[in-house]
Amino acid sequence: MAEPGPGTLLEEMRARAPLVQCITNFVAMNIAANALLVAGASPAMVHDMRESGEFAAIAGALTVNIGTLSPEWLGGMRAAAEAAKAAGRPWVLDPVAHFATDFRRRATAGLMALGPDILRGNASEILALAGGAGSGRGVDSGDPVAAAEGAAVALSRASGAVVAVTGEVDFVTDGTRSARIAGGSPLMPRVTALGCALTCLVGAFAATRPDRLFEATVAALAMFAAAGEMAAREARGPGGFGWMFLDALAAVGPAELDAPGRVLPA
Amino acid sequence: MAEPGPGTLLEEMRARAPLVQCITNFVAMNIAANALLVAGASPAMVHDMRESGEFAAIAGALTVNIGTLSPEWLGGMRAAAEAAKAAGRPWVLDPVAHFATDFRRRATAGLMALGPDILRGNASEILALAGGAGSGRGVDSGDPVAAAEGAAVALSRASGAVVAVTGEVDFVTDGTRSARIAGGSPLMPRVTALGCALTCLVGAFAATRPDRLFEATVAALAMFAAAGEMAAREARGPGGFGWMFLDALAAVGPAELDAPGRVLPA
Amino acid sequence: MAEPGPGTLLEEMRARAPLVQCITNFVAMNIAANALLVAGASPAMVHDMRESGEFAAIAGALTVNIGTLSPEWLGGMRAAAEAAKAAGRPWVLDPVAHFATDFRRRATAGLMALGPDILRGNASEILALAGGAGSGRGVDSGDPVAAAEGAAVALSRASGAVVAVTGEVDFVTDGTRSARIAGGSPLMPRVTALGCALTCLVGAFAATRPDRLFEATVAALAMFAAAGEMAAREARGPGGFGWMFLDALAAVGPAELDAPGRVLPA
Numbered sequence: 015m016a017e018p019g020p021g022t023l024l025e026e027m028r029a030r031a032p033l034v035q036c037i038t039n040f041v042a043m044n045i046a047a048n049a050l051l052v053a054g055a056s057p058a059m060v061h062d063m064r065e066s067g068e069f070a071a072i073a074g075a076l077t078v079n080i081g082t083l084s085p086e087w088l089g090g091m092r093a094a095a096e097a098a099k100a101a102g103r104p105w106v107l108d109p110v111a112h113f114a115t116d117f118r119r120r121a122t123a124g125l126m127a128l129g130p131d132i133l134r135g136n137a138s139e140i141l142a143l144a145g146g147a148g149s150g151r152g153v154d155s156g157d158p159v160a161a162a163e164g165a166a167v168a169l170s171r172a173s174g175a176v177v178a179v180t181g182e183v184d185f186v187t188d189g190t191r192s193a194r195i196a197g198g199s200p201l202m203p204r205v206t207a208l209g210c211a212l213t214c215l216v217g218a219f220a221a222t223r224p225d226r227l228f229e230a231t232v233a234a235l236a237m238f239a240a241a242g243e244m245a246a247r248e249a250r251g252p253g254g255f256g257w258m259f260l261d262a263l264a265a266v267g268p269a270e271l272d273a274p275g276r277v278l279p280a
Numbered sequence: 281m282a283e284p285g286p287g288t289l290l291e292e293m294r295a296r297a298p299l300v301q302c303i304t305n306f307v308a309m310n311i312a313a314n315a316l317l318v319a320g321a322s323p324a325m326v327h328d329m330r331e332s333g334e335f336a337a338i339a340g341a342l343t344v345n346i347g348t349l350s351p352e353w354l355g356g357m358r359a360a361a362e363a364a365k366a367a368g369r370p371w372v373l374d375p376v377a378h379f380a381t382d383f384r385r386r387a388t389a390g391l392m393a394l395g396p397d398i399l400r401g402n403a404s405e406i407l408a409l410a411g412g413a414g415s416g417r418g419v420d421s422g423d424p425v426a427a428a429e430g431a432a433v434a435l436s437r438a439s440g441a442v443v444a445v446t447g448e449v450d451f452v453t454d455g456t457r458s459a460r461i462a463g464g465s466p467l468m469p470r471v472t473a474l475g476c477a478l479t480c481l482v483g484a485f486a487a488t489r490p491d492r493l494f495e496a497t498v499a500a501l502a503m504f505a506a507a508g509e510m511a512a513r514e515a516r517g518p519g520g521f522g523w524m525f526l527d528a529l530a531a532v533g534p535a536e537l538d539a540p541g542r543v544l545p546a
Numbered sequence: 547m548a549e550p551g552p553g554t555l556l557e558e559m560r561a562r563a564p565l566v567q568c569i570t571n572f573v574a575m576n577i578a579a580n581a582l583l584v585a586g587a588s589p590a591m592v593h594d595m596r597e598s599g600e601f602a603a604i605a606g607a608l609t610v611n612i613g614t615l616s617p618e619w620l621g622g623m624r625a626a627a628e629a630a631k632a633a634g635r636p637w638v639l640d641p642v643a644h645f646a647t648d649f650r651r652r653a654t655a656g657l658m659a660l661g662p663d664i665l666r667g668n669a670s671e672i673l674a675l676a677g678g679a680g681s682g683r684g685v686d687s688g689d690p691v692a693a694a695e696g697a698a699v700a701l702s703r704a705s706g707a708v709v710a711v712t713g714e715v716d717f718v719t720d721g722t723r724s725a726r727i728a729g730g731s732p733l734m735p736r737v738t739a740l741g742c743a744l745t746c747l748v749g750a751f752a753a754t755r756p757d758r759l760f761e762a763t764v765a766a767l768a769m770f771a772a773a774g775e776m777a778a779r780e781a782r783g784p785g786g787f788g789w790m791f792l793d794a795l796a797a798v799g800p801a802e803l804d805a806p807g808r809v810l811p812a
Contacts, residue, residue: 033684040309041325043572043614047738052784057738058643058684059573062616065647072646072683082309084328084352086616111324114338115331151338152299152324204530206313206323252318253526260785264736306575307591348575350594350618377590380604381597417604418565418590470796472579472589518584519792 018226020277021268023219023233028054032074032221034214037061037091039081039110042210045256049211052264053237055218063089067097070105074221077214078130079108080121081153081207088121095128104131104220104227107175108213111153113142126173132220132231133169134178134213137162144169154203159185163280167192176227178216180209184235185280188228192280195232197239199246201255208259212238236277237263240270284492286499286543287534289485293499294320298340298487300480303327303357305347305376308476311522315477318530319503321484329355333363340487342371343480344396346378346387347419347473354387361394370397370486370493373441374479377419379408392439398486398497399435400444400479403428410435420469425451429546433458442493444482446475450501451546454494458546461498463505465512467521474525478504502543503529506536550758552809553800555751555765560586564753566746567605569593569623571613571642574742577788581743584796585769587750595621599629602637606753609746610662611640612653613685613739620653627660636663636752636759639707640745643685645674658705664752664763665701666710666745669694676701686735691717695812699724708759710748712741716767717812720760724812727764729771731778733787740791744770768809769795772802 018026033056038046043059050057060069063086070076076098078091098105107130112122122143135143137157138150144165149156159181170177170189179185184195202208215238219230241262249255270276284292299322304312309325316323326335329352336342342364344357364371373396378388388409401409403423404416410431415422425447436443436455445451450461468474481504485496507528515521536542550558565588570578575591582589592601595618602608608630610623630637639662644654654675667675669689670682676697681688691713702709702721711717716727734740747770751762773794781787802808 039325040306040572041313042310044310044574044576044738047573048784048788051736051738056684056686058646059571059614060646061614062649064617065615065649068647068649082325082327083331085330086352086618114324115326115334117328117331117334152322154322204317206310206317251527251530252314253523253528253530256314256526257523257785257789260788261783262785264783264785305591306572307579308576310576348591348593349597351596352618380590381592381600383594383597383600418588420588470583472576472583517793517796518580519789519794519796522580522792523789 018229020233020236020271023223023230024237024268024271027219027222030222031056032218033058034217034221035060035069035073035076035094036214037066037094038079038210038214041081042079042207045207046211046214048260049263050214050218052260053215053218057214061087061090063093066090066094070094070097070103071101075103075217076105077217078105078125079110079210079213080112080118081110081210083118083121091125092128095125099129104224106130106132106134106213106217106220108134108210109139109143112139113150130175131227132176132216134180134216136209137179137181140169140177140179141165155181159183176231178231178235180212180235186231186235191228193232194278194280195235195239196275198242201246201249201252202242204252205256232277236271237266239276241266284495286502286537289489289496289499290503290534290537293485293488296488297322298484299324300483300487301326301335301339301342301360302480303332303360304345304476304480307347308345308473311473312477312480314526315529316480316484318526319481319484323480327353327356329359332356332360336360336363336369337367341369341483343483344371344391345374345376345476345479346384347376347476349384349387357391358394361391365395370490372396372398372400372479372483372486374400374476375405375409378405379416380418396441397493398442398482400446400482402475403445403447406435406443406445407431421447425449442497444497444501446478452497452501457494459498460544460546461501461505462541464508467512467515467518468508470518471522498543499537502537503532505542507532550761552765552768552803555755555762556769556800556803559751559754562754563588564606564750565590566749566753567592567601567608567626568746569598569626570611570742570746573613574611574739577739578743578746580792581795582746582750584792585747585750589746593619593622595625598622598626602626602629602635603633607635607749608637609749610637610657611642611742611745612644612650613642613742615650615653623657624660627657631661636756638662638664638666638745638749638752640666640742641671641675644671645682662707663759664708664748666712666748668741669711669713672701672709672711673697687713691715708763710763710767712744718763718767723760725764726810726812727767727771728807730774733778733781733784734774736784737788764809768803769798771808773798
């Protein structure tokens with residue numbers, strides 16, 4: 015792993031408590047804001063085009079998630095992404111089920127043209143974004159992460175973005191360097207919108223180290239994986255896992271992020 | 281009870297993991313998606329009219345809930361319902377507090393004209409939908425289920441829809457056959473949007489057996505009642521009940537749905 | 547403290563179970579509705595301008611929160627506030643991060659002109675609303691409550707509204723009388739949207755005693771503080787605190803609200 019490591023970045027993120035603008039979907043709003051808050055960042059859900067660009071210049075980073083899309087929200091996303099770009103702030107795109115409808119495909123193409131700095135998706139989403147054919151139907155992935163690693167590298171080279179494919183073992187690449195992140199729990203895909211919350215957390219680390227977006231992305235994923243592992247020790251089901259995971263995000267420290275086997279070069 | 285029984289339908293639903301399109305309100309979004317996910321289905325919250333119809337043809341069933349209505353969302357609901365109808369997919373209507381305002385009454389009349397296959401509401405909502413005068417003010421029922429059973433049968437015959445009235449003991453009818461479903465807990469009405477989540481779960485069972493909508497509705501209600509009973513064994517209050525109920529939805533099996541006294545012909 | 551005390555008002559509120567119309571943000575929707583429901587009130591999230599005014603005449607009080615603002619929602623807020631005013635129902639304004647963007651500043655000025663009966667905010671928000679310069683960036687306060695007490699009194703006199711500044715020790719004033727409310731837990735600012743939920747609870751008490759808005763506001767804050775204290779006894783982190791706080795809101799009684807040191811004249 016390139017320096018700085020995930021544990022160091024976690025300490026930097028908590029020390030800075032970055033303001034992160036999250037334009038996310040209605041399902042994820044609450045859990046994403048709570049995840050950022052307990053992790054140590056300051057979330058702000060500002061979406062309307064009349065203020066999303068102005069706010070993007072105040073925030074340390076922007077995250078955009080198209081889960082429950084509409085034209086009005088898309089306008090707000092575009093204004094924010096343009097303003098983040100102009101202000102030199104990193105922005106993260108989470109193209110939820112972008113392959114499912116024509117409206118979503120066009121919206122995603124338009125957002126990709128605004129140059130996201132980081133992309134996070136499940137394997138089906140990344141495969142489809144790279145031009146391949148995945149097995150996704152709705153918002154849940156139909157493909158394993160390993161099947162999307164090649165597509166992620168190609169997509170990163172084509173787009174210039176750091177690409178993160180999350181699943182049982184995550185994969186992150188900047189087109190040259192790649193890493194795998196292990197941990198988490200089988201309960202994680204059984205809690206809705208955890209992936210959307212992770213996208214917001216990637217924003218928190220990106221705001222902390224905009225000069226190190228590959229390492230920032232890896233650190234965010236390592237934090238999620240470590241917290242998932244911690245919560246899974248006590249949870250008996252997905253309902254309890256939901257709040258225990260928030261407790262774990264608050265409790266997890268640098269040592270858990272830097273545990274042996276957490277991050278492996280790929 | 282007519283075959284197939286609730287336990288068998290639960291196994292079929294979990295084996296199929298149906299994709300269910302839920303157009304629901306902002307309060308229910310997260311809990312409804314989580315309820316479907318832990319129960320074994322795959323939820324997709326796709327609401328905008330630019331894609332809701334296209335998606336309805338992909339999904340196994342559609343559920344529509346007018347809790348936090350606006351003209352834009354109503355347009356998306358209508359497009360989705362029309363597409364579901366055209367594609368032969370069942371759709372479920374949850375007419376939240378439809379009697380409360382003129383906008384809501386008109387919206388509900390328009391949605392009723394699109395032929396919902398299943399209606400789910402509390403007693404006040406079903407009474408008012410059948411043309412009677414209930415005691416509802418806002419979203420909470422002011423009437424007992426028993427007071428709405430006759431109205432439910434009449435409404436089912438007039439509309440052709442399976443009608444479910446939920447409360448302490450639920451009542452389901454297709455105009456000819458009727459059943460009562462017992463179980464649950466007094467904590468259930470103290471957790472917001474559980475009824476909205478149940479509407480989505482009815483969609484999951486309807487997607488599994490579109491040829492048996494009466495039995496599918498009964499099975500969804502039996503699953504909710506069994507899980508509520510299970511969660512109530514441990515919960516000391518409505519806050520804990522919320523997540524314990526999700527754990528119970530994940531843990532509950534065919535035996536609990538088919539327990540003696542769970543479903544009774546009415 | 548002026549009579550009636552918080553404990554008495556809690557009993558009155560639960561006996562009446564007031565219908566409270568909450569126009570709040572997407573992050574707060576679920577937790578605010580649950581907080582009202584478990585506390586003993588009946589929440590209704592009705593926001594669109596085509597029905598928000600009509601509904602405001604049915605509801606006992608209205609609360610307006612600009613957390614995730616858009617022009618459509620602002621229109622619904624304005625229609626509801628005007629109708630509440632015309633019907634003589636109290637309405638509460640929560641000007642979330644109103645200083646952050648031009649759109650938000652203008653929206654807040656417009657809402658202030660509609661004469662809110664109660665204002666609730668954090669110290670940064672109240673300082674900025676009174677014309678001062680706070681240290682707020684996003685939705686989290688950058689200033690202590692004590693720094694905003696003078697601004698709150700001035701704002702109350704200028705606007706005619708009861709003003710509540712919430713934080714470690716809350717401050718409430720009607721321009722003449724003032725009180726401080728102690729309790730709560732350091733975990734409360736680590737759970738997102740609890741302040742927004744408190745605004746809705748203020749609405750429940752205002753609906754109960756529209757003739758005693760200062761005492762009603764104090765009682766709502768005392769209930770939150772007492773429940774926060776109760777939940778903190780068991781919670782190990784912010785995730786668990788979230789649901790334990792709901793259990794505590796359901797369990798807390800008059801004695802806890804009237805505990806020595808809970809409310810102090812200021």
